[in-house]
Amino acid sequence: MNRRFALLVLGAMVGGVLLGFLCNRFMAPEQASQVADGLNVVSVAFLRLIKMIIAPLVFSTLVVGIAHMEDSASIGRIGVKTMLWFVGASLVSLTLGLVMVHLFQPGVGMSPPTPDAAAETVKASGMTIKGFVEHLIPSSIIDAMAKNEILQIVVFSVFVGTAIAAIDDKAPAVLTFAEQVANVMLKVTGYVMNFAPIAIFAALAATVTTQGLDVLVTYAKFVGGFYLSLGLLWVVLIGAAFLVVGKRVKHLIAGVRAPVLLAFSTASSEAAYPRTLEALQKFGVSRKVASFVLPLGYSFNLDGSMMYCTFAVLFIAQAYGIELSLGQQVMMLLLLMVTSKGMAGVPRASIVVIAATLAYFNLPEAGVLLILSVDHLLDMGRSATNVVGNSVAAAVVAKWEKQLLPEGEVEAEAETAKAVPA
Template sequence: MTSKKLTHFILAAMILGIIAGYLIYQFGAESGLANQYVSYVSILTDIFLRLIKMIIAPLVFATLVVGIARMGDASTIGRVGLKTFSWFIAMSGVSLLLGLLMVNLLDPGVGVNLPIPELGASTGLSKGGFNLAQFIQHIFPTSIVDSMAKNEILQIVVFALFFGVAAGSMGPRAEELVRNLDMLSHIMLKITTAVMKFAPVAVFAAVSTVIAENGVGILMTYGKFMLSFYCSILLLWLVIILISALVLKGRTFQLVSMLRQPVLLAFSTASSEAAYPMTLEQVERFGCKNKIASFVLPVGYSFNLDGSMMYCSFAALFIAQVYSIEMEISQQLMMLLVLMITSKGIAGVPRASLVVIAATLTQFNLPEAGVLLILGVDHFLDMARSATNVLGNGLATAVISKWEGELDPHQSNL
C-alpha cells in the first residue's frame, strides 16, 4: 500500500466512522446497542495500538544505540543533546505563551452555557505523576527489561545512551553487534509496514466508538471552546513551521508534506505514539541521518509535546473563565513557568495533560473540579494535541540535523 493510498484510506475511514457512529448513537442509544458497539469495536483500536507499542521499545533501543555508536565521541553527543534540549525548551515556551495569548483573546469560557461542576467534585485523576522530583528519579531505569516491558521510552533512551557510548568506545570489536542492531531496526520498520495496513480499520473503530458513545451533540455544546482551541492549534502549527523555516529554508514545506501521513494517523487515533515508527521513517527519507533522528525523536516524545503544552495553558485559563475567576497577568505568567517545569514529567502518565492541569489548578487556587468540564471532549482535543506533537517532533529532528550538518540535501520523492 503506497503512502498516498494509505492516507486516502485513513481519511475515508474517518468519514465512515463519523457516519457509523452517528447512526449507532441515534438509533441504538436507548436499546443499549451503542454501549455494546463501543465495548466490542473499540477492541480493534486497542489491538492496533498494542501492535504499535510492541514495535516501539526494540525500535527506539536499536536505532538509538546504532546512532550513538556511530555518532563519535562524547563531546559530539553532548553538543547534539544541548542543541536538542535548547530547541525543546524554546518551543515549549512558545506553545505555552501562545496558548495563554489565544485564550485571553478568544475568551472561550466567557458566557458559555455549561453545567458547572460543584467546587468539591472529584475528578478521579491521580496527580501522582506530577511530582517533578519523582519524575527525575524515574528517568533512570533499575531494569532495562522492565522498562521495555512497560514501554518507558525515556528509560530506554537513558540505557541506550550508556550502551551506545560504551559500544562506540570499543571500536571495531563492537561493529558486528552494531550492524546486528541496525538490522533489528530495519526489521522493526518492516513489521511497521505490515501493521500500518490495519490502520484504516483502527481509525474507523476509534472515531465511530467516540461518536457512538457521546453523539455529535457534545461537539455543539462545547463548540466555542473546541473551535477556539483548534484555531489556536492551527496558529501554533503556522508558528512552528515558520520558526523551523528560518533553519530549513525552502525545504520546510516538503517535510510538512512528508509528515502528513503520521500526523493524520496521530490525529485519527489520538495517539502520537502510534505515529512514532512512521515519523522516524519519514524524517530519514527527508534526509535526516539516523544517528540524529534516533536521538531527537524519542527524547522529543517526553520533552517536546507542543500540542500538549498549549492545551495545558489554554484549558487552565478556560476553567478560570468559566468560574469567573480573574487572574492577573503576573499570575498567568507564573502559571506558565510552573507548567514549563511540571509538564516535563507527564510522559507515560494516563490522561497526562489532564493530570498536569488538575495539579496546576490547585496551586493557583482554581477549582480542580473544573477538569470535569473538559473530560467529555478531551478525546477530540487529544486528536489535535497528538497531531501537533508529531509535527513538532518531526520538524525538530530536521532542524537539529541541519544545525549539525547532517541533513542530506537530496530531496526524496514524496
C-alpha cells in the same frame, strides 16, 4: 486509541446530548437537577480515578526519563541544541495557548454550578514567596503524594532521577523498579481511560440537563478556538523551520503528511512514530539525529499537548468566573513546562496534567468534567501537532549539525535504493 474507541466516544457524546436535551425539555427543574446529580456520580468516580494515578505516574515516568538523560548528554552538542529547541518550542506553545484563550474567551458566560467541595476555594489563592517555597519543596514526599502536590512530586523526582544518573552503575535495581512502576502505571492509566466514554456520556448529559443545548455553543467556541490556535502554532513551527531549513520545509511537511494523518485519526502521536522516523530519513535527516531527536521529542516536545493544557486550564477558570493574576499565569506556564515533560506515552496525559494544575491553583477540580466530553476530538488535533513539532525539531537539529543531506543526494539515494534488487 483505536477507531473503535473513537466511535464509542462519538456515540457517548451524541447519547449524552440527546439524554440531556430530553431531561432538560420534559422534566421539571427539580427533577432535572436530581437526574444531573445522579449522572454526576459517574463523572466524579472517573475524576477520582484520574486523581488516584497522578502521584505514582508523575514520579515514575519523570524519574525514568531523567535517569536516562545521561545517554543523551553523551551525544554532546546534539543533546544541548535539541533541548534548547525543545525549551523554546515549549515556551512558544504554552504562551500562544495563553494568548489565544484570552483572545477568544471561550469559557466566559458558561457559568456551571460550583461544586460544594470547591465552594470555599473558588477564588484563586494569592501567590507569595513563602507560599511558593512551601508548595515547591516537600517536607515529606509521602505527604506530597497523599495530597497530590504535583510540583513537590516533580522536585523530588528530579533529585531522584539525577542521583540515579550520577551513580556509575545507575543503581540498576532502583532504576528497574522505577521502570516497572512506570510500566504498571501506564497500564493502569489505560484501564482507567477505558471508562472515559461512560464518563463522557454522564458528564455531557448532566451538563445539557441543567443548562440546555445553549451550552453546546460554548463547546463549539472552545473547540473552534483551539483548532484555530493549533493552526497558528503550525504556522509558527513551519516558519521557524523555513528560517533554518529553507524552501525544503515544504518537502518535509509533505513527507510527514501520512504520519500526521495517522496521529490525527488514532488520537495518538506514538502510533505515528515508526512512519515519522521513516519519513525523516527519506527527507534527508541522518539516522543518528533522527533516532535521537525523535524519541526525546516524544518526552520533551509535546507542542500540541502543552498548548492544550494552558488553553483548557484558563477555559475552566473563565467558565467558573475565576481570574488568575499575571504572576499566577506565569507560574502556571512554568509548572506546565515541567510537569508535561514526564507524561509522554500516557493515554490522555493532558487530562492528568490539567487535573493536577487545577488542584495546585485551587480551581474547581470538577472543571475537568467540562472538557472531558470534547477531549477526544481535541486530542486528535494535538496528537497531529506533536508529530509536526517533533519532525520540525529533527530537521532543524540535523541542519544545525550538518547532518541533513542535500536534496540532490537524497534523490540519488532514493534512486539507488530502487535500483537495488530485493
